Amino acid sequence: xxxxxxxxxxxxxxxxxxxxxxxxxxxxxxxxxxxxxxxxxxxxxxxxxxxxxxxxxxxxxxxxxxxxxxxxxxxxxxxxxxxxxxxxxxxxxxxxxxxxxxxxxxxxxxxxxxxxxxxxxxxxxxxxxxxxxxxxxxxxxxxxxxxxxxxxxxxxxxxxxxxxxxxxxxxxxxxxxx
Amino acid sequence: xxxxxxxxxxxxxxxxxxxxxxxxxxxxxxxxxxxxxxxxxxxxxxxxxxxxxxxxxxxxxxxxxxxxxxxxxxxxxxxxxxxxxxxxxxxxxxxxxxxxxxxxxxxxxxxxxxxxxxxxxxxxxxxxxxxxxxxxxxxxxxxxxxxxxxxxxxxxxxxxxxxxxxxxxxxxxxxxxx
Numbered sequence: 001x002x003x004x005x006x007x008x009x010x011x012x013x014x015x016x017x018x019x020x021x022x023x024x025x026x027x028x029x030x031x032x033x034x035x036x037x038x039x040x041x042x043x044x045x046x047x048x049x050x051x052x053x054x055x056x057x058x059x060x061x062x063x064x065x066x067x068x069x070x071x072x073x074x075x076x077x078x079x080x081x082x083x084x085x086x087x088x089x090x091x092x093x094x095x096x097x098x099x100x101x102x103x104x105x106x107x108x109x110x111x112x113x114x115x116x117x118x119x120x121x122x123x124x125x126x127x128x129x130x131x132x133x134x135x136x137x138x139x140x141x142x143x144x145x146x147x148x149x150x151x152x153x154x155x156x157x158x159x160x161x162x163x164x165x166x167x168x169x170x171x172x173x174x175x176x177x178x
Numbered sequence: 179x180x181x182x183x184x185x186x187x188x189x190x191x192x193x194x195x196x197x198x199x200x201x202x203x204x205x206x207x208x209x210x211x212x213x214x215x216x217x218x219x220x221x222x223x224x225x226x227x228x229x230x231x232x233x234x235x236x237x238x239x240x241x242x243x244x245x246x247x248x249x250x251x252x253x254x255x256x257x258x259x260x261x262x263x264x265x266x267x268x269x270x271x272x273x274x275x276x277x278x279x280x281x282x283x284x285x286x287x288x289x290x291x292x293x294x295x296x297x298x299x300x301x302x303x304x305x306x307x308x309x310x311x312x313x314x315x316x317x318x319x320x321x322x323x324x325x326x327x328x329x330x331x332x333x334x335x336x337x338x339x340x341x342x343x344x345x346x347x348x349x350x351x352x353x354x355x356x
Binding site for chain 1: 190191220228257308330349350
């Protein structure tokens with residue numbers, strides 16, 4: 001695989017811009033994918049990620065049962081798949097097959113990586129205390145992969161109702177902010 | 179003011195793309211501003227926003243004491259102010275004065291709006307149970323303002339270490355996703 005290990009201390013750099021992610025899960029021999037925008041970094045290292053997953057989503061049950069997932073970060077060339085995956089349910093279809101995506105085996109979890117995504121974050125669920133009230137799962141990223149050839153990824157950012165902003169120009173400013 | 183009311187049901191469209199926001203607070207006659215990227219939508223309506231604010235930030239104490247803030251969303255023309263505000267502490271300077279920003283009175287909270295930002299979300303803290311463990315405040319947006327002349331806002335998205343992505347092109351795809 002052309003992807004390399006990304007140090008866990010740099011995971012926040014991928015997520016704090018707010019990209020749409022595709023969450024993969026695996027349960028009882030079946031894999032699923034969902035599209036998600038409601039997530040935030042919660043800690044730098046080990047990297048903690050809070051994410052809101054509705055109990056209407058099939059992923060909710062799978063994540064509760066397995067406590068494992070992968071956050072796969074797509075770029076704009078995958079926009080149609082991202083929307084198609086958001087419009088369908090894994091209860092009735094195999095989304096990898098339907099949308100022509102390639103599974104790769106993860107190293108630390110059973111959920112598969114999506115090969116076509118430029119970054120993949122293998123996660124375990126470390127706190128479910130806020131699931132009942134807010135559908136908030138706290139994930140720890142235990143292994144991170146990145147395609148080093150992608151410099152300024154054209155990530156997708158959802159503005160609601162099928163409108164997406166594509167990541168634009170990158171600027172560098174003197175900052176002490178981590 | 180040229181800004182108009184934004185229906186609360188549309189607030190998620192501003193935040194789920196992951197923009198850098200400037201959080202304003204007001205306590206004991208003093209106003210403060212901080213730069214923040216770690217936030218997520220948690221509910222559509224009433225809009226709930228989860229945000230992580232470090233106990234090292236002056237805003238942490240002010241928010242705990244007052245339970246009110248405003249999330250102001252800047253665009254790329256404010257990049258230098260955004261970084262400057264992130265590099266300084268309100269314990270020692272008046273950031274409105276130092277960075278030449280204009281206060282506007284909010285309608286529902288004491289914290290001021292930043293006039294130069296294209297959108298402003300007046301918030302109250304509705305849940306502090308996760309502050310001790312995760313520095314996670316749950317905010318409810320009680321009033322939202324938007325500059326209707328800004329169509330595709332060039333929001334800033336932090337990639338870490340002073341590197342920012344500026345919002346690029348907008349695309350529309352058929353989606354059933356809210």
